[in-house]
Amino acid sequence: RHTRCSRDWSSDVCSSDLLATLSVNASGASPLAEIHVGGDVHVSAHAGTGNSATVTLSAFSLSASGDHSTARIEIDGDYTGHAVGGSASASIGSVSMSASGVGALAELHVGGDVGILAEGTNGDASAGFGCSWGAEAGDGATARIQVDGDFYARALATGAASASISGLSASASGDHAVAEFLIGGDLSVSAIGGTSASVSLDSFNAAAGGIQASATFSVGGSVIADASAESGQAAASISGVSATASSTSSVATVSIGGDLRVQADTGSGSATASMGAMVASASGSQASASI
Numbered sequence: 001r002h003t004r005c006s007r008d009w010s011s012d013v014c015s016s017d018l019l020a021t022l023s024v025n026a027s028g029a030s031p032l033a034e035i036h037v038g039g040d041v042h043v044s045a046h047a048g049t050g051n052s053a054t055v056t057l058s059a060f061s062l063s064a065s066g067d068h069s070t071a072r073i074e075i076d077g078d079y080t081g082h083a084v085g086g087s088a089s090a091s092i093g094s095v096s097m098s099a100s101g102v103g104a105l106a107e108l109h110v111g112g113d114v115g116i117l118a119e120g121t122n123g124d125a126s127a128g129f130g131c132s133w134g135a136e137a138g139d140g141a142t143a144r145i146q147v148d149g150d151f152y153a154r155a156l157a158t159g160a161a162s163a164s165i166s167g168l169s170a171s172a173s174g175d176h177a178v179a180e181f182l183i184g185g186d187l188s189v190s191a192i193g194g195t196s197a198s199v200s201l202d203s204f205n206a207a208a209g210g211i212q213a214s215a216t217f218s219v220g221g222s223v224i225a226d227a228s229a230e231s232g233q234a235a236a237s238i239s240g241v242s243a244t245a246s247s248t249s250s251v252a253t254v255s256i257g258g259d260l261r262v263q264a265d266t267g268s269g270s271a272t273a274s275m276g277a278m279v280a281s282a283s284g285s286q287a288s289a290s291i
Helices: 014-019
Strands: 024-028 033-037 041-046 052-056 061-075 078-092 095-099 104-109 113-118 125-128 132-139 141-149 151-155 159-163 167-175 175-182 187-191 196-200 205-219 223-237 242-256 259-274 279-283 289-290
Touching: 024 033, 033 052, 041 052, 041 159, 061 095, 104 187, 141 167, 151 159, 159 175, 279 289
Parallel strands: 104 125, 113 132, 141 159, 151 167, 175 196
Antiparallel strands: 024 052, 033 041, 041 061, 052 061, 061 078, 078 095, 078 104, 095 104, 095 125, 104 113, 113 141, 125 132, 132 141, 132 159, 141 151, 151 175, 159 167, 167 175, 167 196, 175 187, 187 196, 187 205, 196 205, 205 223, 223 242, 242 259, 259 279, 259 289
């Protein structure tokens, strides 16, 4: 910036230098620390019932502690980072949000095109947008990644949940675990298990365990690989085009365009279907296998 006095030190200081030194901290009951820059950058940290809040613009980092703490970064309305919990922190340096404690929430929005959400009812939550595009959460967990509505990764569980786009994987543990991927509505990968669920797109497989486990692949509605088990394990894979299921009421099915169908069904045992060698097998009472 420029001033009328040439001897004024501020005439030699650029806005980037000022930003590099900007920091605010507050202490006491329900403290609030925030920085506004030309209406384009909004950085805020609020400790609901805590005693400290800190904001620094050099590394775009925020932290707040205490129940219902909030840390938030917003740039020209296009970039929003938000963290809520017993303690909360936000950073744009590595572009990550983290929160811990009851009602933990960490989320990232970039131009409305990318959304990363991690939420843990009774645990921790973190969202990162570096190279991993990952989200992790604790108890009562939800982890979700969405890119322009075309790419969607989700993990749900009462235990822990995680989703990652770098490794194209999602996993969940705990009761009623769900892990799924959706890309442009054309490819759907889903795993549901009583205790665990995981999906991966790099190797195109889905696995689920526990009561009423199921694993499913759908590509444009033309290719379907499905495995379900009433009380056991289920897995589906498109790389090897196979589906397996174990334990009571197991079913494994592979179909392509409705023209080719491989199915193995068993009342109490295991079932396997494969298209590589076009083999279907089943064991247990009332077992059947067909191609």
